[in-house]
Amino acid sequence: xxxxxxxxxxxxxxxxxxxxxxxxxxxxxxxxxxxxxxxxxxxxxxxxxxxxxxxxxxxxxxxxxxxxxxxxxxxxxxxxxxxxxxxxxxxxxxxxxxxxxxxxxxxxxxxxxxxxxxxxxxxxxxxxxxxxxxxxxxxxxxxxxxxxxxxxxxxxxxxxxxxxxxxxxxxxxxxxxxxxxxxxxxxxxxxxxxxxxxxxxxxxxxxxxxxxxxxxxxxxxxxxxxxxxxxxxxxxxxxxxxxxxxxxxxxxxxxxxxxxxxxxxxxxxxxxxxxxxxxxxxxxxxxxxxxxxxxxxxxxxxxxxxxxxxxxxxxxxxxxxxxxxxxxxxxxxxxxxxxxxxxxxxxxxxxxxxxxxxxxxxxxxxxxxxxxxxxxxxxxxxxxxxxxxxxxxxxxxxxxxxxxxxxxxxxxxxxxxxxxxxxxxxxxxxxxxxxxxxxxxxxxxxxxxxxxxxxxxxxxxxxxxxxxxxxxxxxxxxxxxxxxxxxxxxxxxxxxxxxxxxxxxxxxxxxxxxxxxxxxxxxxxxxxxxxxxxxxxxxxxxxxxxxxxxxxxxxxxxxxxxxxxxx
DNA sequence: GCCGTTTTCGGCCCGACTGTTTTCAGTCG
Numbered sequence: 001x002x003x004x005x006x007x008x009x010x011x012x013x014x015x016x017x018x019x020x021x022x023x024x025x026x027x028x029x030x031x032x033x034x035x036x037x038x039x040x041x042x043x044x045x046x047x048x049x050x051x052x053x054x055x056x057x058x059x060x061x062x063x064x065x066x067x068x069x070x071x072x073x074x075x076x077x078x079x080x081x082x083x084x085x086x087x088x089x090x091x092x093x094x095x096x097x098x099x100x101x102x103x104x105x106x107x108x109x110x111x112x113x114x115x116x117x118x119x120x121x122x123x124x125x126x127x128x129x130x131x132x133x134x135x136x137x138x139x140x141x142x143x144x145x146x147x148x149x150x151x152x153x154x155x156x157x158x159x160x161x162x163x164x165x166x167x168x169x170x171x172x173x174x175x176x177x178x179x180x181x182x183x184x185x186x187x188x189x190x191x192x193x194x195x196x197x198x199x200x201x202x203x204x205x206x207x208x209x210x211x212x213x214x215x216x217x218x219x220x221x222x223x224x225x226x227x228x229x230x231x232x233x234x235x236x237x238x239x240x241x242x243x244x245x246x247x248x249x250x251x252x253x254x255x256x257x258x259x260x261x262x263x264x265x266x267x268x269x270x271x272x273x274x275x276x277x278x279x280x281x282x283x284x285x286x287x288x289x290x291x292x293x294x295x296x297x298x299x300x301x302x303x304x305x306x307x308x309x310x311x312x313x314x315x316x317x318x319x320x321x322x323x324x325x326x327x328x329x330x331x332x333x334x335x336x337x338x339x340x341x342x343x344x345x346x347x348x349x350x351x352x353x354x355x356x357x358x359x360x361x362x363x364x365x366x367x368x369x370x371x372x373x374x375x376x377x378x379x380x381x382x383x384x385x386x387x388x389x390x391x392x393x394x395x396x397x398x399x400x401x402x403x404x405x406x407x408x409x410x411x412x413x414x415x416x417x418x419x420x421x422x423x424x425x426x427x428x429x430x431x432x433x434x435x436x437x438x439x440x441x442x443x444x445x446x447x448x449x450x451x452x453x454x455x456x457x458x459x460x461x462x463x464x465x466x467x468x469x470x471x472x473x474x475x476x477x478x479x480x481x482x483x484x485x486x487x488x489x490x491x492x493x494x495x496x497x498x499x500x501x502x503x504x505x506x507x508x509x510x511x512x513x514x515x516x517x518x519x520x521x522x523x524x525x526x527x528x529x530x531x532x533x534x535x536x537x538x539x540x541x542x543x544x545x546x547x548x549x550x551x552x553x554x555x556x557x558x559x560x561x562x563x564x565x566x567x
Numbered sequence: 568g569c570c571g572t573t574t575t576c577g578g579c580c581c582g583a584c585t586g587t588t589t590t591c592a593g594t595c596g
Contacts, residue, residue: 022568025579029568057569095585097594132587182596195596221595223584240596242583255581260596267580278581 001068003037003044009073010034010060016079018098019087019105027098033060039314044068086112093142103128117143152190153237154471155537156500161194161233168213174202176246181256186309187540189470189503193238195256199249207243214239248280250292255279262312269302269318310543326548328522328555330539335554335561336532337366338409338432338463338495338523343388344369345377347528350388354395356529358402364558366405366430367392371419373411374436380408382424389427403558405429409463414438416449418456425458429567432495434463439476446476447483454486460565461493461521464504472501480509487518491564493553496522498538499531510545519564521553 014030036055040047047053051061066073090101090113104110107128110119116139119125125136153161162180169178175198179185182195200206207227211219217236220228227241244252255263256279263277270277274285281289282301292298296306305324311317340346341353348356350367357365369388370379380388385408392406407430411419414437418425425431433453435446453459465483467475487494494513497504502525505513513520522538524531542552549555553564 026568028579032569055569059568095594099593130587130592134586138586193596221584226583228584256596258596260580263596264580271580276581280582 001044001071006044006064006067007034007038009067009076010037010063013063013073013076013079015088015091016076016083018091019083019101020079021098021102029055029057030060033057033064035314037064039316084111086115089113090116093139093146095138095142100131103130113143113146152192152471153235154500155184155187155189155191155503156470157234158184158191158194158237159500161231161237161239164233165194165196165214165239168210169196169198172206172209172213174206174209175200177249179253181242181253182240182258185257186259186312187537187544189506189541193240195240196242197249197253197256198241198243199246199252200243201245203243207241210241242279244279247291250295250298251277251281252279254295254298257309257312259313259315261315262307262317265315265318266302273302308540308543310540311546313544320546323546323548326550328539328542328547328549328552330536332549332552332555333362333522333535333539334557335362335364335366336360336524336526336535337405337407337430337461337521337554338368338497339365339526339532340369340377340409341367343384344374344379345527350391351395352529353526354404356532358399360532360535363401364403364405364561366407368407368409368430368432371408371410373413373419379411379419382420385420385424386427407431409434410459411436412449412453414441414449416445416452418453418459422456422458425456428458430461430565431459432461432463433459435467435476439467439473441476443477443479446478450478450483451486454490454492457490457566459492460567461495462487463495463523463525464497464502465494466504466506466509468504468506469501470503475504480505481512484509484513484516484518487513488516491566493519493521493565496520496538496542496547498522498524498534498541500534500537503538503541507541507545510542510547514545514547514551519553520547520551523554 010030011034014027017027017030032055036053040053050056050064063073063075087101087105090096104116108119108124110116120136120140123136125131125139126133162184169175177199179197180194181197183191184194198206203224214229215232216229217232218230220230225243228238230236230238242252242256267277270282276283281291283289290301292301299306305321307317336357339353341348341350343350370377372379372381389406392404396404406428408428409432412433412435413419418433435449453462466478466480484494494505496510510520522535522542524534526532553561
């Protein structure tokens with residue numbers, strides 16, 4: 001029995017129970033059991049007794065035993081007989097929960113999206129107690145929108161929307177402080193919507209000005225402290241604004257940064273100290289409300305170190321506080337080892353890029369323009385590469401406190417060969433190998449290509465190892481575990497490409513790399529000087545995988561890197 | 568359904584907004 005199947009089954013049971021109108025705590029018990037299983041790193045065989053896990057007891061334990069023994073769950077099968085299948089997707093409609101769906105089924109016999117739509121058109125819905133004309137209109141609208149609305153937005157899209165909103169907020173008088181919150185602040189690679197916290201003592205005026213300044217397509221909710229709108233900025237995107245008093249800003253920011261699981265853990269912790277956390281402050285045992293001037297103070301109030309937003313995810317971060325000081329941070333970064341200049345497809349010249357990197361306070365860098373195969377990117381022939389190499393060596397003489405590594409981002413060709421021969425590669429300081437073509441090849445062939453690069457002792461790093469674009473394409477689907485095993489065997493670095501388009505490797509693979517002891521380089525792959533800034537995003541993405549400073553090669557001094565790549 | 572070094576029963580994170588009511592249930596994050 002596959003662990004994933006058990007997790008899905010428990011979640012499915014929760015969904016059916018929700019529609020059946022079961023006790024909400026019972027429903028959440030099944031969700032918690034699924035989560036307990038998911039968060040446990042061990043495989044099913046390695047877990048001796050599942051009921052020993054916190055959150056799994058007699059009832060959920062029996063479901064799991066049933067699944068292992070028979071491959072099926074009698075609990076789920078019974079639920080499926082009682083609850084029509086067509087009701088399940090209705091839970092995804094905004095504003096629809098188990099209770100409303102159950103009522104529609106019981107009172108009107110509605111058992112599918114089609115039946116629901118017809119009932120709206122026949123004006124049957126508004127006759128039900130608890131429903132009215134507005135509910136009917138809303139359901140009909142949500143049913144129509146359901147197909148067309150985009151799901152989650154990739155970070156490279158939300159990034160621009162965030163900047164746009166920040167500009168608007170910065171120009172509104174009466175706002176003392178504001179910040180983006182939510183999954184974007186936690187550097188999740190995709191977000192369902194955007195959240196902003198606004199501190200003001202005049203919420204009414206600020207709200208009016210804000211709504212006037214935004215390209216609002218639809219107002220979802222508009223209360224005294226909370227405004228939810230759909231805004232048309234490139235795509236349609238939902239944005240929540242919370243307006244709070246200035247002294248409440250930090251607790252509100254923490255609350256709406258989440259994650260939900262992180263907040264639950266924090267509230268439980270507060271409760272054990274006879275305190276109560278809400279977005280407005282921390283209620284003390286004597287009833288007074290404490291507020292804070294920084295999130296660090298907020299955590300310190302509970303005797304905890306500051307927990308960066310990037311690691312506030314499944315709640316387990318609260319159990320890993322002693323690891324926080326070793327997490328890689330932006331201040332630890334000493335180098336950027338993947339970037340392009342006007343020699344290939346970059347926007348800035350070699351000296352311009354060098355100056356830009358130096359001004360970031362790093363101590364070394366690598367210039368890695370594309371290789372000849374990539375004609376669309378003006379890839380360098382061996383002649384041009386060696387000419388650039390000479391120029392870099394000359395430029396290096398200018399700096400006593402800074403080193404420029406002469407490198408290349410060399411293509412691994414579709415036929416599995418490398419774009420430069422060893423004689424050329426041997427003259428370089430840092431060699432990156434990348435796949436930019438023939439993504440559709442079968443996995444075996446892709447892996448063969450990667451293996452060629454791995455086996456070449458002159459190759460130092462594999463860049464953007466899966467070729468994915470966040471929210472847009474999956475890449476060339478390598479067997480990442482195998483890739484990492486090879487990297488370990490052949491002493492290669494794997495890249496965390498910090499571009500928000502890529503964030504490649506993804507978090508789960510970075511965790512795997514660290515576990516296997518494969519060093520990671522966080523690189524910007526900058527094609528222009530301003531793109532060097534994405535290092536900050538890359539570092540936060542690395543934090544999500546709990547990468548330690550020592551595992552990240554571009555926190556190392558140059559000598560240690562040289563020793564590792566044997567150059 | 569799960570949990571317990573104040574508990575084997577009585578809680579389970581907490582508050583806002585909407586649409587329906589005429590004081591509140593349902594949903595959401």
